Amino acid sequence: MIPRTKPVTVSLIAICILVYLLSLLGLQENIMRTLLITQYLGPGYIEIREGEIWRLITPMFLHFGLFHIVFNMLWIWGFGRIIEWQHGITGMLGITLLIGVISNLCQYHETGPVFGGMSGVIYGYFGFLWIQGLINRNYPVKLNRSIVILLLGWFVVCWIGLIDWLFGIRVANTAHTAGLISGIVIAFAMNISRMPKRPRFEKWH
Known part of the structure; x- marks a missing residue:
């Protein structure tokens, strides 16, 4: 039975909801400037190089629409609490930060800094579990x-551009x-010790 105390999962959801609500109150421009991986469209990590390390992770707290945040929060709750x-608080934090940083950096290099959402982390949780x-x-x-079929199917549907074509929504496929x-x-890395080892062959002379 899954225990009720899930501080990391609850905190992630709370931060996303808070950021979304603040954006509805007219603070979206300030929030975007603060949380995007960089404010500049050109190459480089100007703010990060100046010490604003949080920008490597904070784009995942941005959401652009009610459906976007509700959909993502349901999956974060479903996978995150498991x-x-x-793996405990430390394990959950480590997994989340690693997946978040990698997915943010890859998306930035593909499309530039204007992106957001937890979907990269959600797919990371999914792949992990x-x-x-x-x-x-x-x-x-x-x-x-x-x-598994639902999320892999959604993955393919997004990649072929169907969501963009139907609804005009640009999906962060990268x-x-x-x-x-x-x-x-x-x-896989956490289970290396469980992997079947190759049989060792002795040399016969």
Whole structure:
């Protein structure tokens, strides 16, 4: 049974909701300037090089519309509390920060600084839990097949541009991909000791 105390998961959701509400109150421009990976469209990490390290992670707290934030928060709650239950506060923070930084950097290099959302982290959580359930027999959580099909299907639908074509919404596909790969790699890295070892062949003379 998943315990009720999930401080990291709850904090992530609370920050996203707070940022979204503040943006509705007319502070969107200030929030964007503060949380985007950089304010400048040109190459480089001007603010980060000047010490504003938080910009590597803060784009994930930005959301552009009610559907965007509600959809993302539901998945963060669903996946985040499982990871926090299994790996504790430190593990949850480490996994989230690593996936967040990687997906943000990849998306920035692909499209520039104007992007946001938790979807890269969500796909990272998904990849992590999916692979953990496949390669670790003792892992207590195995993702339902319907969830795997749904998220992989959504991944493909976004990549082929259907969402952009139907609704005019530009999806951060690079962040999705980077997050998914990051989560998968983290899961494999945490289970290296469980991997079947190659048989050792002795030399016969």
